[in-house]
Each structure stands twice: as structure tokens, then as C-alpha cells.
Amino acid sequence: MxxxxxxxxxxxxxxxxxxxxxxxxxxxxxxxxxxxxxxxxxxxxxxxxxxxxxxxxxxxxxxxxxxxxxxxEFGKQHSFLFQCTEERAIGLLSPARIASIAAAEGLSGLFTHPLDLEMPDEATIVDIRLYRPDPQKTPVSLTIKVVESRDINRLSAVETDPATGELIRRYATTKKRAVNIVHLDHTGLLEFRIASQDNQAKKYSELLWVLKNKVRKFLPDDGFAEVSLSPAKNKILRERDNLSQEIRYSNSTARNEFGAQMQITSASVDENLSSDEGSMSALDRFLERDGEVTGANIYVKLPDSDPPRELRLLISGERNEFAVTVACSAGEYEYVRGKVIAFNT
The missing domain is CATH 1.10.533 (Death Domain, Fas)
Incomplete structure (x- = not known):
């Protein structure tokens, strides 16, 4: 019982x-x-x-x-990547260090009993996980889960004031559970995954600052540098033919040496922009002299999926930001993130 x-x-x-x-x-x-x-x-x-x-x-x-x-914990998130040296990462992953900080913060119980909070009053660390496949060695990763409540405003009615003729929009406000993940790998790759906003009330860079502040005692800023995803954005465009079996190109934004900006979008969500030779040639020409791709909207083809599936991937926003816009499994997310990192090298 x-x-x-x-x-x-x-x-x-x-x-x-x-x-x-x-x-x-x-x-x-x-x-x-x-x-x-x-x-x-x-x-x-x-x-x-x-x-x-x-x-x-x-x-x-x-x-x-x-x-x-x-x-x-996977999908419908904006991710921000940072990198430190492997030596620093291993030091940060010290079980004794993590346990000491958790004890000082009153969070020791989270290692074995995560908090199952639906709508916390404020952003709350609810789970701390050290992945340690070999008990004799340093853990290979640290995951910290932070849950918060967000107000969601949805239009519920549009009315006309009979006295003034003014149009009045009424919104219904509800609360939603938002799950954010911080993950440090032993190689030094640090990832902040922030739940997508239903109403983008704040910039994701602002939400990132709040999340970093929440876990700063475990993962201080010093020693970490942003991972610029510019190489990935450029590779996706310039090697589009070679990558056609892995991705489908949907949208691209670019800026040239004069600061002018250009955006090309496929005719529909089902089309592959790479097949439009005229548009692609125009974008190539636009970027010829010190131009750069500032954003890419692509669909990553998932291997061995039956029926065939794709996940939408945005690489835009901050220089180290990408977003997986739909819910997915852990394995699917890891595959897509792996593609981002592979494109970036």
C-alpha cells in the first residue's frame, strides 16, 4: 500500500x-x-x-x-553556451565542493529528493544531479534544475466602449510552470536552457542573467567565455549542399560590411530554401566581402525516425544562443545540440 x-x-x-x-x-x-x-x-x-x-x-x-x-527538461527552450577549460570544469564538479555549497544553501536534500513544486512563488532550485558512472572518478556532469512560475496573458475579448468609441482589449492572466536547466559537462561546456516564453515579456538575455545569478555559487562566471555560434551559421549556409541530407534550410538573415541587412525566407514551412538557387546566389553575393550570417532557421532531420521527423532549430539572437522550438525527447535534443556543436567546429 x-x-x-x-x-x-x-x-x-x-x-x-x-x-x-x-x-x-x-x-x-x-x-x-x-x-x-x-x-x-x-x-x-x-x-x-x-x-x-x-x-x-x-x-x-x-x-x-x-x-x-x-x-x-528538453525542447521548447533557448540555450546559451559557455566554455571553460577542462581543468576548471573538473574542479567545479568536485563532489565535496558541490555538497559543501548545497549544505550551506540548505539544498542537500535535493541530491536524493527533488522538490516536486508545481508553481513556486519565486525561481527555485528543485533538483541537483551529479552524473558519476564511476564512483572512483570525478563526476562527468552537473545538472541543476530551476523551476519558476510565469504569468501568461491571452486575449479574451475585444470590446468597444459605447461612450468613447474606444476599442478595449481584455486579457486573461494565467500562471504556467517554467523549467530551466543548467548543465556543466566535464569537457568545460556549460549550457543554460531557458524555457521558451508564451508572451515574450523579457529578452532571453535578461532571463539568462537571472538564471546565472540563481546558480552562481555553484557555477561562478569567472573562467567561462561565450561560445560564438557564428561559425555554425556560416557553415550551414556555405556548405548547404553537403548538408542537405542532415538539414533543411528555411530562413536566413545576414549583415554585410556596410551594416546593411538581408533576410531570405522559403515560400512555405515545407520548402527547402537551399533549392532556390536565385535566392541563395543573391545571399552569397551579399556576403562576399566580410559579410556574416546573423541567423539561421533550419530543420534538423532526425536519423532512423519512422515516419521521417524533423526538429526546428533557430540559431539567432545572442552570439551564443540557439533554440529548439518544439518539445522533444532527451535523445532528440542531444542529437540536435550535437549538430550545433559539430557545425561550429
Missing amino acids: LSDDDQKLAKILFGLLKNATSQAVVKEFLRTKGIPVSAQNWDDLYEKRIEPALKDKKLALKDLRDLLQQVE
Whole structure:
């Protein structure tokens, strides 16, 4: 039997899953555990499938939390890349160092019991994970999860004031859980992944500053440099023919030596801009003398996907920023991020 606390936690985790993903994803996960999945709706799925499986120990609370990590930590994010030396990264990843800081901040419990907060009053560190496949060696990565609540404004009505004739727009405000991830790899690559905004009330560079400040005791700024993604933007354009099996080109912006700007967009989201020789030639000519590509909107083709799938990738904004605009699995995200890094070398 589940204790009262475990029942409450199970419902919280299920509620977070419900808001983060689809029934199809949860059902596929249950199938891997040998649990029946037939259900008419979300409530049915919990009451008839998940709760009994938890009571019979066919499913553990950790399984639900692991699934939540998979579905809410990847995709629909703007990522910012920084780099330090491998030596500095290994020093920052020292388990004793991380444990000492966590203890001083009252966060030691997060190593084993993440906080399952739906809508925290302020941005809150809810999970700290050191990945250490070999207990005798330094961890290979550190992941810090920060959850916040955001106000979402959606237009609910448009009215005309009969007295003044003025047009009045009314908005409904709701709150949404936003998940941000900070990840340091032992090679020195540091990534800040910021949940995409429904209403872009702030610049992502502002949100980055807030997130960096939240984790600064664990990951101080000194020793890290921005990873400029200009080489990736230029390679995607100039080697577009060689990359045609890996990506589909949709949009590009550029600036020449005089500061003039140019933007070329495909006729539809299904078209490949690379096949438009006239537009591509015009862009090549525009960039001939010390020009640079300032932004690229492409679709990365996922290997071994049936039916074939693509993920939209934006490399624009700040010099070290890219965005995966749709939800995806951990493996799909890692593949796309790997492409960004490969294009940049």
C-alpha cells in the first residue's frame, strides 16, 4: 500500500506530467513497464492504471519522476553556451565542493529528493544531479534544475466602449510552470536552457542573467567565455549542399560590411530554401566581402525516425544562443545540440 505522503506525491507528479506531455507519451512509458494502458481520459489513466501499479509495486514514484525529467527538461527552450577549460570544469564538479555549497544553501536534500513544486512563488532550485558512472572518478556532469512560475496573458475579448468609441482589449492572466536547466559537462561546456516564453515579456538575455545569478555559487562566471555560434551559421549556409541530407534550410538573415541587412525566407514551412538557387546566389553575393550570417532557421532531420521527423532549430539572437522550438525527447535534443556543436567546429 502507498502511504498518505506517497499518494500525495504520486498525484503531484501525475499532475505535472499531465501538464508537460501527452497521454500517448505516458501510455508508451507504461507499456515499457508491462502495465495496461487502456483509459478513457487522464483521470481514468491514473485511477485505473497508474495508482494500482504503484500499489502493486509494478511502478515506483522514481519512475514517474524520471519520466517527468524526460518530458519537461528538453525542447521548447533557448540555450546559451559557455566554455571553460577542462581543468576548471573538473574542479567545479568536485563532489565535496558541490555538497559543501548545497549544505550551506540548505539544498542537500535535493541530491536524493527533488522538490516536486508545481508553481513556486519565486525561481527555485528543485533538483541537483551529479552524473558519476564511476564512483572512483570525478563526476562527468552537473545538472541543476530551476523551476519558476510565469504569468501568461491571452486575449479574451475585444470590446468597444459605447461612450468613447474606444476599442478595449481584455486579457486573461494565467500562471504556467517554467523549467530551466543548467548543465556543466566535464569537457568545460556549460549550457543554460531557458524555457521558451508564451508572451515574450523579457529578452532571453535578461532571463539568462537571472538564471546565472540563481546558480552562481555553484557555477561562478569567472573562467567561462561565450561560445560564438557564428561559425555554425556560416557553415550551414556555405556548405548547404553537403548538408542537405542532415538539414533543411528555411530562413536566413545576414549583415554585410556596410551594416546593411538581408533576410531570405522559403515560400512555405515545407520548402527547402537551399533549392532556390536565385535566392541563395543573391545571399552569397551579399556576403562576399566580410559579410556574416546573423541567423539561421533550419530543420534538423532526425536519423532512423519512422515516419521521417524533423526538429526546428533557430540559431539567432545572442552570439551564443540557439533554440529548439518544439518539445522533444532527451535523445532528440542531444542529437540536435550535437549538430550545433559539430557545425561550429
